[in-house]
Amino acid sequence: MNAVTPLDGAKADSADNIVSRFAVPAIRCAGCISKIENGLAGEQNILSARVNFSTKQVAVSHLPDLREDAIKHKIEQLGFDAQILADNPLAEEKGGTDKLIRALAVAGFGMMNIMLLSVSVWSGAMGTTRDLFHWISALIAIPVIGYSGRPFFSSAFMALRYGRTNMDVPITIGIILATGLSLFETMTSGAHAYFESVVMLIFFLLAGRVLDGMMRDRAREGISALLKQTAPGAMILDEDGKTRWVTSKDLRPDMRMMVAAGDNLAADGVIEKGASNFDFALMTGESEPQHKMSGDLVLAGTLNLTAPVTVRITAAGEDTSLSDIARLMDEAGQQRSFYVRVADKAARYYAPAVHSLALLAFIYWMIAGVGWHQSLLISVAVLIITCPCALGLAVPAAQVVASGALLRKGVMIKDGSALERLAEADRVLFDKTGTLTLGRPVPLNLHHLSLPQKQVALALAQASNHPVSKGIRNALLAGDITPANLDAVEEVPGEGMSASWGTARVALGKPVKVEDHLSCQLTIGDEHFAIELQDDVRPDAVSAIDQLNQLGLPGTIISGDNAASVAKISRAVGLTAQASASPQDKLHLISKLSASGHKVLMVGDGLNDGPALAAAHVSIAPGSASDVGQQAADAVFTSDSFLPVALAVQTAQRTMQIVRQNFVLAIGYNVLAVPLALTGMVTPLIAAIAMSLSSLIVVGNALRLNGAAK
Amino acid sequence: MSGLAILIPVALLMGLSGLAFFFWAMRNGQFEDLDGAAQRVLIDDEAQTTTAQDDDKMDENHDKV
Numbered sequence: 001m002n003a004v005t006p007l008d009g010a011k012a013d014s015a016d017n018i019v020s021r022f023a024v025p026a027i028r029c030a031g032c033i034s035k036i037e038n039g040l041a042g043e044q045n046i047l048s049a050r051v052n053f054s055t056k057q058v059a060v061s062h063l064p065d066l067r068e069d070a071i072k073h074k075i076e077q078l079g080f081d082a083q084i085l086a087d088n089p090l091a092e093e094k095g096g097t098d099k100l101i102r103a104l105a106v107a108g109f110g111m112m113n114i115m116l117l118s119v120s121v122w123s124g125a126m127g128t129t130r131d132l133f134h135w136i137s138a139l140i141a142i143p144v145i146g147y148s149g150r151p152f153f154s155s156a157f158m159a160l161r162y163g164r165t166n167m168d169v170p171i172t173i174g175i176i177l178a179t180g181l182s183l184f185e186t187m188t189s190g191a192h193a194y195f196e197s198v199v200m201l202i203f204f205l206l207a208g209r210v211l212d213g214m215m216r217d218r219a220r221e222g223i224s225a226l227l228k229q230t231a232p233g234a235m236i237l238d239e240d241g242k243t244r245w246v247t248s249k250d251l252r253p254d255m256r257m258m259v260a261a262g263d264n265l266a267a268d269g270v271i272e273k274g275a276s277n278f279d280f281a282l283m284t285g286e287s288e289p290q291h292k293m294s295g296d297l298v299l300a301g302t303l304n305l306t307a308p309v310t311v312r313i314t315a316a317g318e319d320t321s322l323s324d325i326a327r328l329m330d331e332a333g334q335q336r337s338f339y340v341r342v343a344d345k346a347a348r349y350y351a352p353a354v355h356s357l358a359l360l361a362f363i364y365w366m367i368a369g370v371g372w373h374q375s376l377l378i379s380v381a382v383l384i385i386t387c388p389c390a391l392g393l394a395v396p397a398a399q400v401v402a403s404g405a406l407l408r409k410g411v412m413i414k415d416g417s418a419l420e421r422l423a424e425a426d427r428v429l430f431d432k433t434g435t436l437t438l439g440r441p442v443p444l445n446l447h448h449l450s451l452p453q454k455q456v457a458l459a460l461a462q463a464s465n466h467p468v469s470k471g472i473r474n475a476l477l478a479g480d481i482t483p484a485n486l487d488a489v490e491e492v493p494g495e496g497m498s499a500s501w502g503t504a505r506v507a508l509g510k511p512v513k514v515e516d517h518l519s520c521q522l523t524i525g526d527e528h529f530a531i532e533l534q535d536d537v538r539p540d541a542v543s544a545i546d547q548l549n550q551l552g553l554p555g556t557i558i559s560g561d562n563a564a565s566v567a568k569i570s571r572a573v574g575l576t577a578q579a580s581a582s583p584q585d586k587l588h589l590i591s592k593l594s595a596s597g598h599k600v601l602m603v604g605d606g607l608n609d610g611p612a613l614a615a616a617h618v619s620i621a622p623g624s625a626s627d628v629g630q631q632a633a634d635a636v637f638t639s640d641s642f643l644p645v646a647l648a649v650q651t652a653q654r655t656m657q658i659v660r661q662n663f664v665l666a667i668g669y670n671v672l673a674v675p676l677a678l679t680g681m682v683t684p685l686i687a688a689i690a691m692s693l694s695s696l697i698v699v700g701n702a703l704r705l706n707g708a709a710k
Numbered sequence: 711m712s713g714l715a716i717l718i719p720v721a722l723l724m725g726l727s728g729l730a731f732f733f734w735a736m737r738n739g740q741f742e743d744l745d746g747a748a749q750r751v752l753i754d755d756e757a758q759t760t761t762a763q764d765d766d767k768m769d770e771n772h773d774k775v
Binding site for chain 1: 733744745750752
């Protein structure tokens with residue numbers, strides 16, 4: 001069972017097959033896995049298909065002449081929405097965690113074996129046996145420390161090179177001193193070697209790093225599955241009338257590309273032939289399609305909704321307006337990289353204190369006249385006993401538990417520093433469309449329709465990509481309606497859908513804007529019926545804003561929309577608002593607030609929010625947001641409800657509370673243990689017990705966060 | 711003492727082989743899809759021959775999730 005879908009022997013020999021990856025967010029059960037894998041495996045030119053359930057992705061190995069969008073289409077025929085995954089822009093650090101896990105495994109191996117030997121030394125092995133065990137420990141420990149300690153050594157080296165200090169500096173000094181001393185002890189048949197303490201220290205600290213890395217990877221994979229990706233390429237019409245497929249990076253200005261209905265544009269351009277409606281949601285977050293015809297400018301990343309058009313490319317690749325905004329965001333995000341994480345902040349005070357303590361102990365015992373050897377032993381014991389386990393393990397453990405709890409509630413936090421910054425926020429700015437509102441029209445009066453009318457409406461809406469049709473379709477499907485059988489369904493750009501139902505003519509007209517909502521006419525024979533649609537406020541928005549207020553984050557709306565529609569929403573949720581704000585205005589407001597000492601949380605979705613999301617102290621975007629918005633934000637929430645925003649802030653604040661408790665626990669433990677070390681009473685046995693006990697306590701404390709996101 | 715000469719190498723070797731197995735498993739992608747492994751248990755061997763109706767039923771279940 002569970003065989004990877006059959007690899008045809010002959011086909012698999014051709015080494016030049018290609019692996020394409022697709023995001024399929026709708027994979028939710030074993031049935032989906034087998035349906036997709038078996039469905040694709042039967043196709044010609046596809047060698048194998050493998051579903052990754054955890055990341056909701058499908059990897060398809062296929063022959064080069066099969067195009068990615070053809071496979072995407074096949075997955076869609078199987079009943080799943082699919083997105084082509086290009087080289088994942090967020091995955092560059094994925095290999096880092098794998099390296100850390102290997103280092104952790106090696107440290108774990110070394111720790112267990114050295115502990116095995118150490119226990120016999122502690123239980124009274126003497127003379128040559130003890131020396132032999134110390135030697136074997138050294139033989140295991142030195143390569144293990146060399147392999148597993150690299151992450152700390154290299155990070156400490158980097159920090160020192162730039163004249164800074166971070167948490168890894170005291171760790172590295174401790175590791176090197178303790179290893180050197182233990183080696184010396186071993187050579188001179190000394191009584192105490194600290195190899196197991198050193199390896200254990202590395203193991204616990206690595207565990208913290210691994211947790212941190214896994215949390216980041218998990219969120220990044222989740223978010224990359226949501227990304228809507230600009231088109232991977234376009235069908236190019238050559239002078240001689242032939243068409244060929246060209247990938248995005250090979251597109252050049254003045255090429256003419258044919259864009260079918262339902263396709264994303266791969267480059268900026270001017271329409272040469274045809275007219276169609278374009279969905280700019282990816283760029284602006286506004287759901288209302290815009291009608292563009294010959295001579296109009298269309299932008300990369302927008303979706304062609306209704307009719308095929310031919311577009312002459314004016315800018316491609318790095319020159320598109322999409323890339324311009326990306327650059328603006330890079331600049332806006334610069335200052336955030338100066339944020340110092342809580343553990344490193346603590347290390348700034350902790351490391352010098354510990355180092356001077358160890359040095360003072362050394363000097364004191366030298367003056368007391370016990371000899372340099374005994375003095376050095378005592379100062380190394382101080383270093384080991386004060387090992388910053390609490391900083392290295394407690395902070396990531398707390399953050400990983402909290403982000404796991406949030407993930408189950410549909411909030412993906414990109415990394416630990418995001419949680420720290422989220423807890424510090426004291427003001428919140430909301431975008432309107434797509435953030436406070438759902439960003440898509442929802443029908444209001446469908447319950448007035450009779451069942452056959454609903455069935456016809458569903459059948460018509462199903463055949464179109466228009467956001468209004470999607471809104472009607474989703475609402476009807478949620479009501480368990482099955483579509484009617486229609487013939488000759490066709491979509492007239494700018495007019496709507498029409499078809500015949502038995503003998504009657506049926507149509508779903510184009511939406512008309514009536515004051516603050518959309519209205520769209522359903523025609524069945526001679527009967528006319530108006531379906532009213534509105535971009536509704538997200539469920540629970542009011543209570544979420546209320547909660548945020550109680551958590552100490554008063555809010556304001558800042559929107560690019562006109563004053564009238566902003567005023568309506570601001571009344572509905574009870575917030576003050578600033579309307580008609582350009583991306584620069586939003587950026588300006590944020591820098592004004594930061595200058596007056598506020599830490600701003602920005603909640604927004606569109607491309608126009610991108611710079612603001614990047615510039616704010618911390619930011620959250622909904623899962624329906626533009627790619628740009630999701631990449632710029634620190635956290636993404638996937639539900640329709642607005643409550644996750646309040647939940648994320650609440651959990652972040654609770655996490656920081658636990659982190660502070662962990663610091664107090666760690667300091668308390670040091671207060672007890674350091675005097676022992678200073679007086680020279682700490683043996684390797686006591687150090688090992690103390691270290692594991694303190695680590696267990698802080699991890700146990702962090703686990704209490706598991707139920708925090710309720 | 712003579713027992714140690716055997717037992718310590720045995721302990722080390724077992725540890726090392728465990729480590730090597732773990733490295734192999736990581737490189738082999740055994741940990742890539744932990745949730746998927748839990749789901750795949752439920753797929754029947756006969757999944758290939760399921761009728762369209764069965765597939766539809768699965769769809770319904772999955773819509774309700």
